[in-house]
Amino acid sequence: MNENKVLHSVAALFDTPDKIINAARKVKDAGYTMFDVNTSYPVHGMDKAMGLGQSKIGYVTLFFGFAGAVFIFLFMGWSMAINYPYIVGGKPFFPYQAFIPITFEVTVLCGSIATVVGMLAVFFNLPFLSHPIHGSNYIKEVSVDKFGVVIEAEDPLFDKNKVFEFFKNLGAGKIEFIYEPEKQAIKILQPKFIVFLAVVAALTSFSTYFTLNKLMYIVPFNWMDNQKKSNPQSETNFFYDGYAMRTPVEGTVARGFMPYPFHEQALPSEPLANPTLPTKQILKIGQEKFLTFCSPCHGNYAEGVSRLMGQFPPGPTLHSAKIIGYSDGMIYNIITNGQNAMPSYAYQIPREQRWAIIDYIRVLQRAQNPKPSDFQAIKELNKESGKNVVN
Amino acid sequence: MSSTEIGYIRKELPEKIKTIGLTLFVVGTALGIIGFLIDPQRASLSYLVTFMFLVSIGVGSLFLVALEYAVGADWSTPFRRISEFLAAVIPFLIILVIPLLFNLKYIFPWTHKSIVDSSVMLKGKTPYLNVPFFIIRSIGIFLIWWVFYYFIIRNSRKQDTTKDQYLTKKNINISSGFIPVFGISITAIAFDWMMSLEPNWFSTIFGVYYFSGTVWCALAALTLIVILLNEHGYLHSKIKSEHYYTLGLLMFAFTVFWAYIAFSQYLLIWYADLPDETIWFMHRWVGGWKVVSLAIVFTHFIFPFFYLLSYNVKMQAKKLKFIAIWILCAHFLDLYWLVMPGMSTNGYQYSFSWMDLVFPVAAVGLIILIFKSLSHKYNLLPIGDPKLQRGLDFHL
CATH class of the missing domain: 1.10.760.10 (Cytochrome c-like domain)
Structure with a gap:
């Protein structure tokens, strides 16, 4: 009934971890390379059984970790010692000791982000919308309590009937053929969608404008907010020059303030007398x-x-x-x-x-x-x- | 589960080891006694470094044993016995400390009344830093360790014959009690025997600093012995590179932990820049000590860090053996660096002495002798332990 569909892979289910390790080893030994194992929890020893080499993700972490460390160290050095030399706490311009905690943090940050992004983008080839095995019965079983192995049709040794027989000889519980899903054209630029986008854009702009320019200035109770007075640094019609702030009249002397008249080199015969008594x-x-x-x-x-x-x-x-x-x-x-x-x-x-x-x-x-x-x-x-x- | 089921075949270690150990111990001890007769002051400081090294190995190994019980680890069960044998240094500490107790005046400035009277800070510290209380504290802590050692190890050995699973449970309880006691006592030992060499200086993180080195050193000793024994087939055929990898991983973790603690101590003192605190680093930054300080950074952190970072190194017995020896030496250098520059506080001038190399020889000899005699009496694998099979089947 599935004659017109493209075969993606053949999947087999096993009941115990021992069986799946054995199956993985046999699949590897049979010379298949495009195969994968799905289990509901990590099974120890699987890497060896599948013949997987060491993951290369460590090098990504290493490179980006060190890149981050070197970058932030030099950046701090540049900003503290070259761009804006500034003494902080009596330390030298280039206090490398103080940089180490931040260098450490940035190393960890860059290393971990690069690991996650690198793992998803480079090694898992994400993002993709869907994987053919997602729609299968097989994935439902292996995410509950079964252990499964999948051989993909792209494998050079792949032959539908041979693989079927092979799995059967291994003692597989269930064997399932997984087909590529029908290609569905995804139309993003449909008229409906464009209208929807336009309406959302208009609504967002209007509500932003309304909130920032109108709603914020609506005062529920105008108690003592507006008073008939001139505030400092503001305009007024009361004075002829329009300034609310006034300067003192020329020659004003503040209370308790005696201006000091001499600003030049004084003479030993300075006449100013000491106003205090030596009590x-x-x-x-x-x-x-x-x-x-x-x-x-x-x-x-x-x-x-x-x-x-x-x-x-x-x-x-x-x-x-x-x-x-x-x-x-x-x-x-x-x-x-x-x-x-x-x-x-x-x-x-x-x-x-x-x-x-x-x-x-x-x-x-x-x-x-x-x-x-x-x-x-x-x-x-x-x-x-x-x-x-x-x- | 009998030993045949597990597949452990007991083999006697060659007698040659005993000869080597005895030679090292006798030669080291004889030269050490000569050292004490010639220059008791210099000899007691050299002896202190080695003594702290033995404390590191002994109590660090007991901590590893207790940790395995407390957290229920099974990967390390196949070589728990090795740590137990190393922890057998603990009962000897009570004897080994005696030469130091008789020479306290050569080691600690605060034993001199004139020095104490000249410093307000030292006068304030006398309720803690006085000779009787110091001796009681040290002996008390060694006794407490010995009690814990006695019970944990007795239960573990009993299990070899009885196969009683209840003993594991009992040991989990004892170990959970030991770990907090260990945390406090190792701090007290570090404060007493090393920080008080320069009694005006203080650092609250010093105990953690010593602890990190202790566990690091104990792990390195364990790794070295496990690999040596396993290569010659004295352990179990199922112990393989994945076990080594985990040991290497823990060593790596403690390398970073040590660096974290050491830098935390340094950074705060560097930031505050108070004369009372910086003087400790100043003593370690004058003359040749500057080179040693930089060498500590390299040998204790930078080199082991980059070396152990690699997956392949941790999987290879030969390379791990190398780094284990390196770590033991680096920890010894670290202790040397902690103890020796403080001499000037006590009014002596530092110079390198042949005695610094004599005592470690005796210590290595002692450890070999203890190990040999214990391996003669007991199995190298805890064959009655219910976790052993899981430990042998360990996968990454």
């Missing part, structure tokens, strides 16, 4: 800020010997007669605008603290060059408290 509290602030900002170069006691000695232009001692002679305003100017190698500290130290530092510097200078009255005062202090306050 204990002020001196404490001055000491703290001095130790933070000044001591790295000028030293903890302003003696000019500091912990950055030799790594940086040395800060001079502040105990020289020249600097003792400076007015407070002059020192203030130097802290504010910088001098020689010293940068401006206007942005690090607020104004009050700058004055406090100057008070503290004066204390340090006085401590280096004490007057006889100072000793007297210390003695009196010691006497008053009954112990050695200051040595």
Whole structure:
């Protein structure tokens, strides 16, 4: 009844794994090459029985794994060290140690993807729509509990009756002839289908446009969203120039802000006076800020010997007669605008603290060059408290 | 199932092996004793390296035995006995540790009061790192291993005559108990005997590092002996290249595992770049140690990795034998690299000594002697094991 169909293969079913291994070995020994075995679970020893060599897929994995590793390693090196050299965490521009985890990941990623794709595309010849044995009774049986072997008609030794006899001698349970399915022309460009595509395209475009441009701006409750005011950085009709943001009137002085008038090299006779009184509290602030900002170069006691000695232009001692002679305003100017190698500290130290530092510097200078009255005062202090306050 | 059904014919190992083992052991031990008399400090450090190597082989092999029971593997059943014989080093560890316990002051800086007093960190560590607790800990751990060894191996040997399947079940329970105990104890041993050589340094992954090397080394020893015995027909005709392949595969896996752990340790220290931590690598990056460090990367990872990557290598007994010997040497070098550079912390200057080669000779001799005497008494295959037939029929 199937006379006009093309024979694809002859399939035989067996009941036990031992029988199928034996059958596979016999088929191989008989010289057939275009044959395959289908089992419902992996049967150990089948590769050997079928005479299969080692799969070549390992080489695909190897090649793509290494290609991925080399690519990502060089890419990271290029981007970190050549294209945009940037120090991260104090490491060199080419921190190859940090690249290794990513190299490893990319090796695995490329290797595994290449394995799957290579296996499907190259070794299984996918994609194809259907295989002739899919429609057969044979495939139903082997996917449940039987073991089957198929010899394809393309095999050079293939002869329908011979193969039938061969399987029968092997003790096959059932033997089935599998035919090529009738070729069905697949027409994709039917008018119906084109109309369908057009309708889908139109619907998609419209709904996208509607969602992004209309639906998103429909506000269910317009509570305090729109107010009669001008927001920053926006336009307004209220002012003549159309800007909502205003600049202060010329000459405005902010509250609590005293502009500093001198921006050039000040003279030792700088007239600006120190607005602070050297109280204990002020001196404490001055000491703290001095130790933070000044001591790295000028030293903890302003003696000019500091912990950055030799790594940086040395800060001079502040105990020289020249600097003792400076007015407070002059020192203030130097802290504010910088001098020689010293940068401006206007942005690090607020104004009050700058004055406090100057008070503290004066204390340090006085401590280096004490007057006889100072000793007297210390003695009196010691006497008053009954112990050695200051040595 | 009788032994005839399985097809195992027991053959006595040649007496020549005993002679070789005895010669190596006697020569190594004699030279080692001379070493201890000449320079006890250098000798005890050399001895420590070899001792750690024996710990690796012994407890690593016991771990492999326990692993086989716990996961119900059958492919390795035909050569479980070989691992059991190697694990017989464990009872000897309690004796072998004695020379070290008498020479603790030469090995560990924290035994010196002056060094401890000079460091805040060491003072804080004294509740853990003090001589009495150290000795109790070490002996205790060796005893615990010995107890597990005793029960697992006794059951396994009993099965040869009784064929009692219940013994396998019993061993599964014991092994499942042993594996977590092993995990903790091997960490403690690694911390105590190797990390505390430089007591200011610490790395929490150090125990895992030693563990990975341990199992790697035990696998290599197993592979080497299995192939040697099987080539001369002492095992079973059914043990074939597919069994070798699986052993090679496990060695490959542990090569990668070791690299993963070693690099994890290195990367974190490299990233943080804290002086307390980097000093350990600095000791291993000065002078000739730099070469050794790079050699470790090559011998312990790069070469075995590419060598074992190939399917054909893992199927060939000859090539596997080569890599097994390579791995044993690489693990020894790794231990040497872990122990020796720390000497400077204890105030000594490193130099290569002939003693470094003497103790391994004695250790190899000892292992051969143990193996020979045990193979004289017991079968080389666990013939009563219900999994044996499946193991012999193993296919890829």
